[in-house]
Amino acid sequence: MTHPFTVFGIDGLIEDDERDMQRSVRAVLDEAVRPHLADWFEAGSVPVRELAPRFGELGLLGMHLEGYGCAGTSATAYGLACLELEAADSGIRSLVSVQGSLAMFAIHRWGSEEQKEQWLPSMAAGEVIGCFGLTEQDFGSNPAGMRTHARRDGGDWVLNGSKMWITNAPVADVAVVWAQTERDAGPKGIRGFVVPTDTPGFSAPEITKKLSLRASVTGEIVLEDVRLPESALLPQAAGLSGPLSCLNEARFGIIFGAVGAARDCLETTLSYVRDREIFDKPLAAYQLTQAKLADMSLELGKAMLLALHLGRLKDAGTLRPEQVSLGKLNSCRESIAIARECRTLLGANGITLEYPVLRHANNLESVRTYEGTDEIHQLTIGRALTGEQAFR
Numbered sequence: 604m605t606h607p608f609t610v611f612g613i614d615g616l617i618e619d620d621e622r623d624m625q626r627s628v629r630a631v632l633d634e635a636v637r638p639h640l641a642d643w644f645e646a647g648s649v650p651v652r653e654l655a656p657r658f659g660e661l662g663l664l665g666m667h668l669e670g671y672g673c674a675g676t677s678a679t680a681y682g683l684a685c686l687e688l689e690a691a692d693s694g695i696r697s698l699v700s701v702q703g704s705l706a707m708f709a710i711h712r713w714g715s716e717e718q719k720e721q722w723l724p725s726m727a728a729g730e731v732i733g734c735f736g737l738t739e740q741d742f743g744s745n746p747a748g749m750r751t752h753a754r755r756d757g758g759d760w761v762l763n764g765s766k767m768w769i770t771n772a773p774v775a776d777v778a779v780v781w782a783q784t785e786r787d788a789g790p791k792g793i794r795g796f797v798v799p800t801d802t803p804g805f806s807a808p809e810i811t812k813k814l815s816l817r818a819s820v821t822g823e824i825v826l827e828d829v830r831l832p833e834s835a836l837l838p839q840a841a842g843l844s845g846p847l848s849c850l851n852e853a854r855f856g857i858i859f860g861a862v863g864a865a866r867d868c869l870e871t872t873l874s875y876v877r878d879r880e881i882f883d884k885p886l887a888a889y890q891l892t893q894a895k896l897a898d899m900s901l902e903l904g905k906a907m908l909l910a911l912h913l914g915r916l917k918d919a920g921t922l923r924p925e926q927v928s929l930g931k932l933n934s935c936r937e938s939i940a941i942a943r944e945c946r947t948l949l950g951a952n953g954i955t956l957e958y959p960v961l962r963h964a965n966n967l968e969s970v971r972t973y974e975g976t977d978e979i980h981q982l983t984i985g986r987a988l989t990g991e992q993a994f995r
């Protein structure tokens with residue numbers, strides 16, 4: 604049996620140190636995460652506080668950021684780590700993405716020196732958990748319309764409003780919250796705040812009954828007269844470009860991550876079809892099966908090539924947001940198709956948690972929705988192609 608990536612010759616495109624890092628991440632996941640995933644998914648809970656320090660030790664939190672206890676790897680290496688994390692479960696990759704690419708990146712890119720020194724080393728170690736509150740109930744795809752607001756009161760800021768669908772909010776120690784600070788300024792008035800979650804007036808009820816990303820904690824953020832000192836404001840970010848710059852980082856991780864989920868589905872399925880006998884011969888020996896496997900391998904390999912190409916562009920400092928959209932759209936769209944097709948080959952076994960494929964397919968429903976839906980990325984690519992914005 605030859606691995607789809609080997610057919611594509613992907614191995615030669617990955618540096619030795621990147622492959623070593625991938626192997627060590629995979630080994631930790633095999634030991635500490637993979638055996639528990641079905642139970643966590645079924646229970647709808649995940650031990651974030653135990654996992655975060657393990658991931659911190661591996662240098663996975665804020666992995667491609669420089670200084671402040673962060674590993675400072677290449678972007679491509681970070682992407683490959685996301686691939687391994689999501690090959691375990693999208694919820695596990697989400698934990699790392701939200702911590703490193705959203706909460707830590709926001710502070711690293713837009714924070715004051717004091718904020719960086721206060722928060723980043725303990726977040727890199729996984730001792731402090733962060734979350735990132737942008738989305739609101741009625742403002743998901745269109746965060747520019749957010750209602751959460753911050754008003755000046757003497758030297759303080761007072762925050763009121765709510766955020767929805769926030770990964771890790773119920774377990775977080777610190778939240779990066781985006782709020783409107785001016786009545787008539789539109790998106791230009793959007794500013795970011797670093798909010799310790801024990802601040803009076805802050806609460807984060809958990810969202811339950813999810814059918815997707817069950818091995819991940821999701822919550823609301825409710826802000827009722829949350830009073831913060833001036834030093835809580837992210838001084839360098841003004842306007843929507845602040846949060847959107849963070850989304851570029853998390854979307855980049857998903858480009859690789861979703862490929863990992865699809866790889867896991869296809870590896871599981873390749874092994875299954877060789878063992879499964881139907882009408883007295885292996886399922887792998889039927890032409891219809893091989894056609895499915897060939898088509899899935901083709902899309903998986905193409906998605907991986909695109910991810911690596913975009914990773915190298917990011918490392919060269921030339922990656923543009925519309926290129927991130929190309930990758931996020933492609934990886935999510937093709938990975939979910941692969942997961943669903945793999946499920947067909949597993950028959951009834953495919954609907955259980957004994958195999959990871961339907962867990963991945965269900966997770967990928969969230970992954971194709973958060974960090975910009977398929978349609979938002981189509982419109983972003985469309986805008987780059989035509990010069991016309993069609994969001995509004």
Ligand code: TGC
Nearest residue numbers: 697700737744746747842843844847848853924973974975
């Ligand atoms: P638009 O007029 O296009 O831009 C407003 C300002 O932002 C700048 N900008 C960007 N800057 C950095 N990176 C980008 N990708 C940027 N895109 C735009 C732009 O230059 C402008 O700057 P300035 O200086 O002129 O003010 O804004 P718009 O209101 O038309 O919105 C565009 C749109 C629809 C693409 C944007 O709102 C969008 O991306 N919507 C989707 C929202 C989204 O993805 N939310 C994700 C929330 S976080 C999350 O889901 C975490 S999931 C957990 C996990 O990751 O695992």
Ligand code: FAD
Nearest residue numbers: 735736737738743744768769770969972973974976978994
């Ligand atoms: P909507 O914006 O209501 O979209 C509904 C449909 O309308 C979609 O198909 C969309 O593509 C389409 N649509 C929207 N605009 C247009 C348009 N202009 N033209 C055509 N079609 C359009 N957010 C955070 O801030 N932080 C987090 O940590 C976080 N974690 C999440 C975790 C999970 C498990 C999930 C599911 C979501 C999370 N989100 C988080 C929220 C996520 O970013 C939003 O769900 C996402 O941006 C989409 O917003 P929405 O759900 O409000 O959908």
